[in-house]
Amino acid sequence: QVHLVQSGAEVQKPGASVKVSCKPSGYIFTTYAIHWVRQAPGQRLEWMGWINTGNGNTEYSQKFQGRVTITRDTSANTANMELRSLRSEDTSIYYCARGDHLDHWGQGTLVTVSS
Amino acid sequence: QTVLTQPPSASGTPGQRVTISCSGSSSNIGSNTVNWYQQLPGTAPKLLIYSNNQRPSVVPDRFSGSKSGTSASLAISGLQSEDEADYYCATWDDSLNGRYVFGTGTKVTVL
Numbered sequence: 001q002v003h004l005v006q007s008g009a010e011v012q013k014p015g016a017s018v019k020v021s022c023k024p025s026g027y028i029f030t031t032y033a034i035h036w037v038r039q040a041p042g043q044r045l046e047w048m049g050w051i052n053t054g055n056g057n058t059e060y061s062q063k064f065q066g067r068v069t070i071t072r073d074t075s076a077n078t079a080n081m082e083l084r085s086l087r088s089e090d091t092s093i094y095y096c097a098r099g100d101h102l103d104h105w106g107q108g109t110l111v112t113v114s115s
Numbered sequence: 116q117t118v119l120t121q122p123p124s125a126s127g128t129p130g131q132r133v134t135i136s137c138s139g140s141s142s143n144i145g146s147n148t149v150n151w152y153q154q155l156p157g158t159a160p161k162l163l164i165y166s167n168n169q170r171p172s173v174v175p176d177r178f179s180g181s182k183s184g185t186s187a188s189l190a191i192s193g194l195q196s197e198d199e200a201d202y203y204c205a206t207w208d209d210s211l212n213g214r215y216v217f218g219t220g221t222k223v224t225v226l
Contacts, residue, residue: 101165
């Protein structure tokens with residue numbers, strides 16, 4: 001069975017950074033890309049970027065370019081998403097999802113940005 | 116930022132058929148296959164339809180997808196109370212160099 005388990009909720013101050021991790025299981029980590037998607041309270045899904053877990057190549061949404069970095073650790077079978085220069089509007093649930101079709105999703109990580 | 120346009124809401128009584136539209140452009144839906152996701156309240160999204168009209172094995176055949184030109188549709192036949200959820204279309208956009216875009220989302224209410 002495929003599962004994606006994410007790190008726990010975070011509270012950060014404006015201007016700080018946050019790193020969310022995603023640990024898949026049930027398949028070979030490097031055979032599927034990992035996407036990151038966020039959802040502000042009551043809002044639609046918003047794609048942030050993805051990583052080719054095989055070669056480490058990344059693509060980011062223009063909205064987050066320069067502020068987000070997605071990495072992977074093939075020894076730990078983990079993907080990470082770091083968002084910098086946080087502002088209150090970044091308060092959202094952050095999800096990781098697998099593959100070209102985003103066929104399996106993590107449980108979500110609530111990131112709250114508040115002074 | 117490019118988004119795909121969906122109606123904000125749709126509704127029906129149990130047993131009815133409900134259709135949700137998703138409008139894009141030649142650089143996204145017109146050039147790529149469409150996926151659909153269901154998000155039940157308070158839960159993570161779930162893949163419902165991939166590659167325009169393919170269903171994962173766990174998805175009931177009441178759900179079907181189609182695509183024509185720069186638009187796509189999701190149909191729910193035999194509407195059930197547990198289908199009350201938010202639905203999102205999504206696809207890649209060639210004008211954005213390998214970036215993925217979601218629709219605006221449609222809230223389906225079972226009356």
